[in-house]
Amino acid sequence: MTLKPIEHADAAPEVRAVYDDIKAARNVPDVNNFWKMAAHHPPTLKRTWESLREVMAPGALDPLVKEMIFVAVSVTNGCDYCIRSHEAAARRAGMTDAQFGELMAVIGMANETNRLAKGYQVEIDEALK
Amino acid sequence: MTLKPIEHADAAPEVRAVYDDIKAARNVPDVNNFWKMAAHHPPTLKRTWESLREVMAPGALDPLVKEMIFVAVSVTNGCDYCIRSHEAAARRAGMTDAQFGELMAVIGMANETNRLAKGYQVEIDEALK
Amino acid sequence: MTLKPIEHADAAPEVRAVYDDIKAARNVPDVNNFWKMAAHHPPTLKRTWESLREVMAPGALDPLVKEMIFVAVSVTNGCDYCIRSHEAAARRAGMTDAQFGELMAVIGMANETNRLAKGYQVEIDEALK
């Protein structure tokens, strides 16, 4: 009943154009399932790709830092697909095992202290206003 | 009805010892409200401080990157106190306005694509298993 | 170790009565696994079914809109079972592929802007108070 991924061979021209753009930008032989599912709504496919390309490009933050931030959000939201695909991207961008370990440790502590701050209903300090 | 922050002058010796340790480690005149509330349960105060000090110390990731990851989690969890205190910490660690802007952009896109991946029930690619 | 679904043949009379009510209301030959698990606590089975029947009935909002709202919540909470069962219900209520595509796009943008509003700690405008 659920939708199936749309392969390149079965895709409409506007979808193929985005697939080709992703493949060229990332130098990969095929796009992954995320794009093949988003392709069911071509405007979402195009807009999401263009936004992601803009946001994840090297800028004031380097790509590795951006991918680790992406992992932190994905872990906190509990999205398995996103955790795996962005952990892979972070490793391609140079993340070491030691960096991954520290990333996980920070994510864990942030989630713990976020709840303590809420649970104790901590008032915002004057210096933070 | 809610608990009030415990000030240094009113704190038990075991709590004061942690406050003094935080003040020395961070070179600040007073600890902030988070610690003054956690102090209602001294074992939580001590354990949380020791864990946070260990996790946020410079290591394979530098302190600025760690603070930005902390902000990413806090924004995703919607913890106002945590957003403000760790944005402040990130700025003290050198975060520029441009870096903050990109941090927010990545957090936003990650949250969007996390939901698209869930909504489309994207299957994990073989290469990501 | 986990609980197993309770089939109609093995169910206590009070559970069977709810199963029969669901089957009649939805014109289906069997209830799905959600109900067969909730049946482990008969008061929860009965109360949840009665609440859901009341809330999802046609009213000021039509059933398709209600099912799409249900999907939006389920995607945001990351509940795979709920996404699949309510996407199916929305399709039975007439949701087209184009509507599903726009539903996903709105869910995605809402999640992105929710985090931007939190991350920038946007103050509520006077006109919204």
Place this chain on the structure above:
Amino acid sequence: MTLKPIEHADAAPEVRAVYDDIKAARNVPDVNNFWKMAAHHPPTLKRTWESLREVMAPGALDPLVKEMIFVAVSVTNGCDYCIRSHEAAARRAGMTDAQFGELMAVIGMANETNRLAKGYQVEIDEALK
């Protein structure tokens, strides 16, 4: 310490152009605080506005349904600013008190049953695969 909203008079030309576009599209005398904060990162301001305009435009779903979906996500994420601004937008699009009441009831039930499905670790029915 936190950033302040950027008013039209103080905005760079690229920011003003977006503000003017929003004001024209929505026929309002001023943009709200969300945009004045996003303006601290002009690419985010521009991209977010263009994406939102595309996604929220009338299409296969009408604007009222889209705004109610937006509210459902915002309530589930706990974003006060987003709840208030999109409840206001939904009312402008014609949402009645009775519709708002049913919207809240559906959001509530969806959140309850999402957790029951998770808590009971309900297996996906064959028919939903």
Place this chain on the structure above:
Amino acid sequence: MTLKPIEHADAAPEVRAVYDDIKAARNVPDVNNFWKMAAHHPPTLKRTWESLREVMAPGALDPLVKEMIFVAVSVTNGCDYCIRSHEAAARRAGMTDAQFGELMAVIGMANETNRLAKGYQVEIDEALK
């Protein structure tokens, strides 16, 4: 623009009947704001009160344990109103400061380890299937 609480004097008879029922059951002179807001949709008011009364009644779990579970969910969802009202209810049911301290500590650790389990994509052990 937001809705205002509906006071007893201004309430329709069906709403007053629920208010009176809550006041009698809890032995309080007035209902709190949660009910005065839910009253904008009388079926939600009535259903929520009846469900809550059933679920929170003494049973296999005592009321204090139930209120602490309620607090744990509310902290994890970040609902300030719910944290405060159910912390108050837990204290009325006998929660001591030491119990509150341990409750917060468990909530914190659960949130931390939840994210570590997700982040490391831990496979479910055979014994847990």
Place this chain on the structure above:
Amino acid sequence: MTLKPIEHADAAPEVRAVYDDIKAARNVPDVNNFWKMAAHHPPTLKRTWESLREVMAPGALDPLVKEMIFVAVSVTNGCDYCIRSHEAAARRAGMTDAQFGELMAVIGMANETNRLAKGYQVEIDEALK
């Protein structure tokens, strides 16, 4: 691409020491996958185990109550692994089927009313401040 669990035979001495400590404390022949994954970052393994042992020890709250709180958080966060492992731990600590049923019912109602409180933007009562 993902990390694999580290078995006792392949573990570094510092990791083995923690494994042995867990096995002795819990009287089990092997540690579960959570620990075998956390072992990829030995400081996280050690700190998490020591924190969890301290927090989950009998104190002002008994172990069964603590495990049920842990389940409530895990269900709300949607962590399947954590739900299963802590439901198992709660059952080992004596949780009956009736208690599990009520636990689920409370979690469900708390999630529902959390969203109603947010959705209606309920103001905090004076008595709760």
